[in-house]
Amino acid sequence: MGKIIAIANQKGGVGKTTTSINLATSLAVLDKKVLLIDADPQANASSGLGVDPQQVKSSIYECLVGQSSIKESVVETCVEGLGLVASHIDLVGAELELMNLKNRERVLSHVLSEARGDYDYILIDCSPSLGLITVNALTAADSVIIPVQAEYFALEGISKLLIKIIKSKLNPQLEIEGFLLTMYDSRLRLANQIYEELKGHFGNLVFNTVIQRNIRLSEAPSHGLPALLYDCESRGSVNHMELAKELIMKNR
Ligand code: ADP
Numbered sequence: 607m608g609k610i611i612a613i614a615n616q617k618g619g620v621g622k623t624t625t626s627i628n629l630a631t632s633l634a635v636l637d638k639k640v641l642l643i644d645a646d647p648q649a650n651a652s653s654g655l656g657v658d659p660q661q662v663k664s665s666i667y668e669c670l671v672g673q674s675s676i677k678e679s680v681v682e683t684c685v686e687g688l689g690l691v692a693s694h695i696d697l698v699g700a701e702l703e704l705m706n707l708k709n710r711e712r713v714l715s716h717v718l719s720e721a722r723g724d725y726d727y728i729l730i731d732c733s734p735s736l737g738l739i740t741v742n743a744l745t746a747a748d749s750v751i752i753p754v755q756a757e758y759f760a761l762e763g764i765s766k767l768l769i770k771i772i773k774s775k776l777n778p779q780l781e782i783e784g785f786l787l788t789m790y791d792s793r794l795r796l797a798n799q800i801y802e803e804l805k806g807h808f809g810n811l812v813f814n815t816v817i818q819r820n821i822r823l824s825e826a827p828s829h830g831l832p833a834l835l836y837d838c839e840s841r842g843s844v845n846h847m848e849l850a851k852e853l854i855m856k857n858r
């Protein structure tokens with residue numbers, strides 16, 4: 607049974623999508639069977655893997671509203687062993703369509719159960735909103751990775767996310783896979799302080815691996831490639847491979 611991991615933080619621009627694309631790629635390169643679900647209407651994870659959201663026949667939207675299944679919606683990516691269920695701007699409308707369902711928070715969980723046996727890891731790239739789609743992702747997930755941007759560590763925002771998860775009671779088993787420091791610049795004293803502060807608050811829940819600020823990570827998506835295929839020797843590629851290995855070790 608594959609492990610379902612949501613990548614979430616209600617703050618935008620902290621590295622959720624970058625982590626999703628590059629962690630998923632690294633896990634696949636390490637011979638894991640991986641499925642990435644793009645659960646953000648912005649569809650940046652889809653385009654970042656070279657998939658045009660306008661061209662896919664079936665996206666996560668069709669799965670959520672019952673017009674298609676996950677298996678029918680998986681598209682191959684440029685990475686061997688990494689499948690993608692794309693997003694679509696229509697996903698915004700899915701929130702409204704789901705609103706009247708009785709088990710509206712558990713739709714994604716049901717949808718994914720069909721595919722779980724086929725993968726080692728299913729990653730879900732969440733949007734910054736804490737709306738129904740993100741609640742569905744956190745309800746379906748076994749654990750959550752919380753990327754934290756090294757320059758703007760807002761404990762308040764993180765706490766709100768955690769409280770929401772815990773209070774929801776929808777998924778009492780949900781574990782924190784780890785806090786991940788992103789866009790780390792070791793030249794900045796602030797970045798080091800933030801790592802120490804995170805460690806102080808969350809201890810072992812903080813990944814040992816940090817993702818350094820690296821221009822290749824921001825360039826790669828415009829070429830529709832994960833960093834590993836764009837520049838495999840870049841810091842960004844190496845950091846995400848380290849992260850994948852740390853994740854695998856943690857879950858052995
Ligand atoms: P989110 O999904 O949380 O909104 P993104 O992953 O899209 O965040 O990242 C926001 C922006 O920062 C993007 O332009 C991305 O390319 C860039 N970025 C993310 N991580 C890094 C990094 N480690 N180094 C350099 N740029 C990064």
Ligand code: MG
Nearest residue numbers: 622623646650
């Ligand atoms: Mg994103």
